[in-house]
Amino acid sequence: MIDQLWEYLVVAGVLLVAIVVGLAAFLRPGRGGRTKDLPKPAPKPTPTPGPCPDTGDDHPTGGVDTLPAPTEPDVLEPDDVLLEEPPTPTLERPDSARGRLQRLRARLARSNTALGKGLLALLTRGGLDEAAWEEVEDTLLAADLGVDATTELVDSLRSQVAVDGTRDDATVRGWLRTDLLALVDPGMDRAVASHRVGDRPAIVLVVGVNGTGKTTTVGKLARVLVAEDKDVILGAADTFRAAAADQLETWGARVGVPTVRSHKDGADPAAVAFDAVKAGIELEADVVLLDTAGRLHNKTNLMDELGKIKRVVEKQAPIDEVLLVLDATTGQNGLRQAEVFASVVGITGIVLTKLDGTAKGGIVVAVQRKLGVPVKLVGLGEGPDDLAPFDPEAFVDAILA
Numbered sequence: 001m002i003d004q005l006w007e008y009l010v011v012a013g014v015l016l017v018a019i020v021v022g023l024a025a026f027l028r029p030g031r032g033g034r035t036k037d038l039p040k041p042a043p044k045p046t047p048t049p050g051p052c053p054d055t056g057d058d059h060p061t062g063g064v065d066t067l068p069a070p071t072e073p074d075v076l077e078p079d080d081v082l083l084e085e086p087p088t089p090t091l092e093r094p095d096s097a098r099g100r101l102q103r104l105r106a107r108l109a110r111s112n113t114a115l116g117k118g119l120l121a122l123l124t125r126g127g128l129d130e131a132a133w134e135e136v137e138d139t140l141l142a143a144d145l146g147v148d149a150t151t152e153l154v155d156s157l158r159s160q161v162a163v164d165g166t167r168d169d170a171t172v173r174g175w176l177r178t179d180l181l182a183l184v185d186p187g188m189d190r191a192v193a194s195h196r197v198g199d200r201p202a203i204v205l206v207v208g209v210n211g212t213g214k215t216t217t218v219g220k221l222a223r224v225l226v227a228e229d230k231d232v233i234l235g236a237a238d239t240f241r242a243a244a245a246d247q248l249e250t251w252g253a254r255v256g257v258p259t260v261r262s263h264k265d266g267a268d269p270a271a272v273a274f275d276a277v278k279a280g281i282e283l284e285a286d287v288v289l290l291d292t293a294g295r296l297h298n299k300t301n302l303m304d305e306l307g308k309i310k311r312v313v314e315k316q317a318p319i320d321e322v323l324l325v326l327d328a329t330t331g332q333n334g335l336r337q338a339e340v341f342a343s344v345v346g347i348t349g350i351v352l353t354k355l356d357g358t359a360k361g362g363i364v365v366a367v368q369r370k371l372g373v374p375v376k377l378v379g380l381g382e383g384p385d386d387l388a389p390f391d392p393e394a395f396v397d398a399i400l401a
């Protein structure tokens with residue numbers, strides 16, 4: 001009896017131990033798997049290790065964050081720096097400017113054909129009622145053509161529709177082409193001053209609000225001029241940040257154009273502009289391109305800074321060209337900024353940048369009318385050769401493509 005009882009007890013005990021061990025073994029892999037991961041995520045991304053064990057959500061994030069993140073940048077950074085250093089010795093051969101707008105037409109067309117297509121669709125629809133004409137107007141206004149030009153264009157189209165009942169695509173396209181071209185005004189002189197004047201270089205001052213693309217434009221323009229075998233000097237009169245001068249210098253170095261700059265943050269921009277013009281005269285350059293800062297909070301500030309640059313530069317040579325850089329995507333807001341600049345310095349030409357990213361090509365017409373000066377260059381991308389002389393016919397054809 002007693003023996004049997006002992007046997008039962010031993011068996012029960014063994015079973016109990018087996019169950020406990022089994023349960024423990026069953027539970028551990030789950031928790032153990034997580035806890036093994038925990039020490040890794042814990043040091044970096046989770047400053048509070050407390051809540052981790054019970055929230056499954058923490059693990060994927062912690063794991064992903066911790067795995068390659070800390071090591072990868074360490075490996076990549078020095079490489080990035082090394083990669084950036086060598087490109088200077090080999091000079092790039094920039095694209096010639098001739099026919100660039102034709103070549104970049106697809107960029108312009110991509111964003112602006114909606115305008116052309118919309119107009120053509122409306123005008124060839126037949127039975128043009130008041131509502132349809134309103135739609136034509138809205139389409140033009142949405143493209144930033146401006147109220148005056150829109151009214152003119154609609155009036156002209158209405159009278160042509162009234163006189164000649166045709167609605168066929170080719171005829172309407174022809175009317176639109178003629179009218180749009182007239183609005184863009186092919187008669188304006190769009191040449192950028194880039195020839196020596198007597199015994200001195202041409203002086204070009206580039207102005208505009210921060211971020212519109214001034215430095216990029218100066219860099220691209222330098223390339224256009226180098227492609228025309230011009231000797232160019234750049235002046236980094238944006239002295240607010242050393243990085244701005246670095247940016248310009250990099251553009252110049254790629255095509256072998258020297259940059260006059262200061263290495264001191266906040267140096268006098270007029271002094272840098274003066275030195276650049278002086279270098280241009282001494283080195284018998286064809287053109288001096290002066291990049292300026294855009295952090296101009298108000299009109300007085302603007303007058304002080306640009307006025308001083310102008311005065312100081314003109315002690316040596318008159319400024320032949322003042323290019324206002326305008327971001328085409330900023331619409332009416334950009335136009336107001338343009339007016340302020342025009343009231344402070346005499347603008348002689350407009351550079352319309354970022355036309356690749358907007359369907360608001362009508363701004364070309366609006367800004368020319370507002371300021372009475374021609375759009376001379378257009379920016380159609382961030383690439384080094386994505387700046388083109390503005391060609392009214394190619395522009396209108398791209399819209400109606």
Ligand SMILES: Nc1nc2c(ncn2[C@@H]2O[C@H](COP(=O)(O)OP(=O)(O)O)[C@@H](O)[C@H]2O)c(=O)[nH]1
Pocket residue numbers: 208209210211212213214215216217294325353354355356357378379380381382386
């Ligand atoms: N898509 C596009 N981007 C442009 C164009 N022109 C300039 N940018 C970009 O606009 C940004 C500001 O340019 P930046 O020259 O530094 O402006 P800044 O402050 O007036 O000197 C940069 O990222 C340029 O690459 C253009 O024509 N098209």
Ligand SMILES: [Mg+2]
Pocket residue numbers: 214215216238244292
């Ligand atoms: Mg700049």
